[in-house]
Amino acid sequence: NEARGGILFVDEAYSLAVGGDGATSKDFGREAINELMTVMNDGDPVFIFAGYEVEMQAFVKSNQGLFRRIDVTYHFVDFSVPELATILRYEVKRGGFRIEEEVTDGQLVALLADNTTESMRAKMNGGLCRRLFRAARSQLDQSLSLSSSLDEMTTILHAHLEAAVSEVAGV
Known part of the structure; x- marks a missing residue:
């Protein structure tokens, strides 16, 4: 009610x-x-x-x-790899972090395409990006020292993303 x-x-x-x-x-x-x-x-x-x-x-x-x-049904197409890369950037920014400037959109797309399966992307869709961000943030945390600058504490490097996608994809 x-x-x-x-x-x-x-x-x-x-x-x-x-x-x-x-x-x-x-x-x-x-x-x-x-x-x-x-x-x-x-x-x-x-x-x-x-x-x-x-x-x-x-x-x-x-x-x-x-x-x-049930009168109406909608089917939403799974996100493409480039769309997932955009969502990942959004998740990182929304979380108060940034991806290092050297990481291009093409590199993000390649990282996702080469290290995740179509089945995984279909099942996880946008949730894949949230998990990747959490894993990348964890990788970042592990790489910090007491003398790290604020910029270092909020910048996710390509290496963090590579480790994160390996962790999430089980590679």
């Missing part, structure tokens, strides 16, 4: 369709779907179910009533 008049966003909605073993455990996901469907009939609130495409298809098929209650 708290969402009345608004929007109810359910991320990774497909996880609701994954139930227990059917014999000994209670399937709260299916119960939740049934409860949501009773509210979905009147269109208030607006429901947004989000998740990976294949898993979401299984979610919609998990209950015949869902298909007829």
Whole structure:
């Protein structure tokens, strides 16, 4: 009822369709779907179910009533490698850091393209950039000394990015 008049966003909605073993455990996901469907009939609130495409298809098929209650679906294309490089720069800047000037956009694109798989990029999408930033920041932290300048403390080097992508990609 708290969402009345608004929007109810359910991320990774497909996880609701994954139930227990059917014999000994209670399937709260299916119960939740049934409860949501009773509210979905009147269109208030607006429901947004989000998740990976294949898993979401299984979610919609998990209950015949869902298909007829979901009027519109959108598929968002995965980010390209150059877009991920741009997002990585944004994450770094948003975090109060910068990437050393010598690191070009082309080098970032090559680093991502050469050290991550298409499958990894598709599964993680923009989240890959957040993880890379955290790992690069950790690499930066490990390289600092007590005498490091503020500029050194906030500048992520190419070497930090290389180590970060190796760590995140498991290379």
